[in-house]
Amino acid sequence: MRPADFEIADAGEDAVRLRLIGDWTTGSLGRAAARLDAATHGRAVEAVDISDMGRLDTAGALVLVQASHFTIAPETWAERPEAGRVYAMVERLERQTAPPPKRPDAVTRTFAKIGHGVIDAGHEALLSLAFLGRLIVAVGRAAVRPDKIRWPAWFSQADRAGLDALPIVVVTSFFIGAVVAFLGADLLADFGAAVFTVELIAVAVLREFAVVITAVLLAGRSASAFAAEVGAMRMNQEVDAMEVMGVNPFQALVIPRLAALLLMLPLLTFAAMVAGLFGGMLVCWSQLNLGPAFYLDRISNTPDVANHLVVGLSKAPVFALVVAAIGCRQGMAVAGDVESLGQRVTAAVVQAIFAIIFLDAVFALLFLELNY
Helix, strand or coil, X not given: CCCCEEEEEECCCCEEEEEEEEEECHHHCCCHHHHHXXXXXXXXXXXXXXXXXXXXXXXXXXXXXXXCCCCCCHHHHXXXXXXXXXXXHHHHHHHHCCCCCCCCCHHHHHHHHHHHHHHHHHHHHHHHHHHHHHHHHXXXXXXXXXXXXXHHHHHHHHHHHCHHHHHHHHHHHHHHHHHHHHXXXXXXXXXXXXXXXXXXXXXXXXXXXXXXXXXXXXXXXXXXXXXXXXXXXXXXXHHHHHHHCCCCHHHHHHHHHHHHHXXXXXXXXXXXXXXXXXXXXXXXXXXXXXXXXXXXXXXHCCCCHHHHHHHHHHHHHHHHHHHHHHHHHHHHCCCCCHHHHHHHHHHHHHHHHHHHHHHHHHHHHHHHHHCC
């Protein structure tokens, strides 16, 4: 095996004659491609001599096509027709191949991502409206035909989504109330108003923290469970089987979960309020020496305490509808693979928490305008 080489002879102004030497194959090319490209760059090749050229394969032919910036005339290969066929095939493929697409710059990629995000958001909004429409129709049919309601599914979902979540809701709200009490006692003591920690706990727990914490916990617990359960049934084609048998999937899967959260979230919110007030009471008793009797009496005499209780409980049904609808909506959108299931479960939790925080801000502005 002879290494690939070449000789160049001048043939006038900016013109050369090229003589190929050795084997132009994959194992013998070496740096011949780079040297040939540099030697012939900007110069016309008038003739090519292949009398001393050995073997030629597709790699060598590709080097001649790409690095020489010229085309070897067909008559040059008269004495070597097999090498001419290899060269002609590689040249045709190389000349006809489209250049690689230009990689967009960073600004273009950024705007492309933003555009795709906007399109995906619009698509999700459209599918959510379609889901909402089907849900309203299903609720209307259930109201007209209550004998068709699947009561066992309602009670089963209420037990799983409500009663099973009671311990974590109570414990979390207890510590939230205790944290609010610690912060209030530490800040208000500097102004000689530590006794107003009780009012701070009452307003914070009754009006905001109890319902928001409960809804967020159910968003992470129930919304993900709804999306996973319904999504798994979609993957196994059980939902399609229901439709074939004449069973409305919304009646069998969505409405029981919606009704369960609608019933249980206000009850869990009330339990969270009691636990949060109890946690604050223990901190006030231990840190401020405010006894339980004084604590409860001061809460009962807090201005508009009934309004704060009503405001907190009035948010619970709205949050329940949003959490259940988002969980079931994402479950119904699961495709036939596990990756889609994971993406939809994650989307259910994220969207539910975002919706809760957004709606809580809307409620705050609304009640502020109503001076309630």
